[in-house]
Amino acid sequence: MSSQVSLPQGFQTAGMSCGIKQNGRPDLALFVSSIPASAAGVFTKNRVCGAPVIVSRSRVPTSSGRAIVINSGNANAATGEQGLRDAEQMTSSVAATLGCGTEDVLVCSTGVIGVQLPMTLLQQGIPSVVAALGDSPRHLEEAAAAMMTTDTFHKISSREITVNRSRITVTGAAKGAAMIAPNMATMLGVIMTDAQLTPEQAHRILQHGVDRSFNCITVDGHMSTSDTVLLLANGAAGIPTSEPLEQEVTEAVRQVCEDLATSIIRDAEGADHFITVDVAGFADREQAERIAREICESALVKTAVTGADPNWGRIVSAAGYANVPFEAEQLSLRINGVQVYRAGTPEDFDEADLSRQMREQRDVHFELMLEGGPCSGSASARFWTSDLTAEYVRLNSDYTT
């Protein structure tokens, strides 16, 4: 998570202000591969989705990906036919400037919804952002900063894989949930690598990484109209991808995704605590995920953490309504390593001490385990969330028309 992360070979990025945000903050980001790259994408499943989602989704997977253009300050969502034309126009302007095909450019937008994009500003900005491209850490930071809405810090991460004397790099940037009215809780991520992947490999690796990171975080369970994570793999490292190497790239992408996803939770609006939820001992991962998600989305669990209350009752009862079969008398729970519930009944523990610990530390760890019975198994899942504070309510109910 150092800011001194390197771009993979053959990539350049840029970020700048083109005037969409009236406060002059950066609002236009560009990620470019100098050679055609395999491109993959994972998108919001919301039926109500932004125009850029519709455009980008139709263009991946592909073997000819060249660029990703992102604006912040306006989500181009709930904007009808005009919105679709504008999203396509953004990509064709980038393509014309770069000299590639329109279909080789992907697009994301984040910000207010229901307002048409200021296309004049974007049309003026695109040649400037292309002219600003570079491959230094600063260029990556500027691109990451131009994706932000109400994030308080930019989010970048990188991993390197050494193969003989050569190197493969996986580098990503993301922005988090910005839920202040009238924005939506949009999460965007861009992953770049100089590994050599087919479009199908790129999609499989990205989906795996997203399933274990961005899909394992939840602030309030509200799925945005614009959530998008894109991967460009341009092969510029010049290393053929053996099966063991594919495993390494898969793991590097997952790690970068996890870094970015947990940064989003650490930057969640109005949050006091960072909560890691481990669920283990279930028949399959999907069951463990369902339970972890219910715990993470329970307002009662989150407010208990806010109040530094080791309230095992709220946690195990959230597990109980996740629609997963298990024997309640086989369920156990640790909070910050302290056994508070075992085999379906509360344990004696030093409640005041655990509460003090929860009050003093930012990180809280729940470990819920099914420890036997015909429904148990060896599958686990890890989720992350933040607590629910009065400040969250204030931020999200602060209406300023």
Added chain:
Amino acid sequence: MSSQVSLPQGFQTAGMSCGIKQNGRPDLALFVSSIPASAAGVFTKNRVCGAPVIVSRSRVPTSSGRAIVINSGNANAATGEQGLRDAEQMTSSVAATLGCGTEDVLVCSTGVIGVQLPMTLLQQGIPSVVAALGDSPRHLEEAAAAMMTTDTFHKISSREITVNRSRITVTGAAKGAAMIAPNMATMLGVIMTDAQLTPEQAHRILQHGVDRSFNCITVDGHMSTSDTVLLLANGAAGIPTSEPLEQEVTEAVRQVCEDLATSIIRDAEGADHFITVDVAGFADREQAERIAREICESALVKTAVTGADPNWGRIVSAAGYANVPFEAEQLSLRINGVQVYRAGTPEDFDEADLSRQMREQRDVHFELMLEGGPCSGSASARFWTSDLTAEYVRLNSDYTT
């Protein structure tokens, strides 16, 4: 919802303090039919459930129901084998005092979890509460009050059906979600009627009523370990139940359930607004329910209402992730009768005026409609919820050990 509601013929109730609540408030309620009644129950689906749920669930439907005993102040949940023995003991004590079979008595408990019941207090209290039974409105109010945990008012409702010169009465009492730590969000309801129903009819009628009332309210989506609604139908009105009469009884039970359920929302902790969500135009009721539930459970929707923000984006995007197929460009939304979104795009409306209305009025009404497309249909659903305020967070994060 008048407090001057009558009990159906052949029923007596009582409520008193037996000392479970240390503040001396009433904590023991009893509902008795003088003759065997058809009894039905609908219970929490939580895998982690209280001992009384296990005991009562095993005894319905039955044609020999005689009594329902309820204590507040202790949920008898997460109490293991001892909890089960205590729940059974409560019913056998009532049965011995009334002179009926143990199996003919149902039991509910609500309050703190993970603490064994104070059985000495209950054993002493049960003969007293039997001695206090009566059939006046005051007796019903006392029983309803003894079910309460953090409710601020007792909840009772009644409907009458006139058949020739005779009368059938349906009367209910409920308690709402009490979520202050370490309590759970438990909802309990008791419906009594002197209609003549088979156990199967009783179950069908109760399930229908609950599905359109208690199952359509949500404060925070946290399903309790103890939620229970019970129906006793003793036939004391002496009127055979024709098919048209069964329809009337079904509707009366539904109305009583709706009165009680909406009272629970009006009494939700820390809530400023009462929100009614109507979803229409979908292929089946289950789809409409899924969408209504997602809207009601979205923290972003609820905080927008708190802030008097007519934020259509949060509402339609919550509909979009309900996992229901529909054409986004056919979706429309009214807030308090004002069209704010039509055919997938925002409408021009007087935002400041609608916001002022939302600020000044306690009731808010959303109407989401699918107005065409191959996924549309004629099914609808109505849900109720409250908004999410800083006061809710304060109440639920207020840890007082």
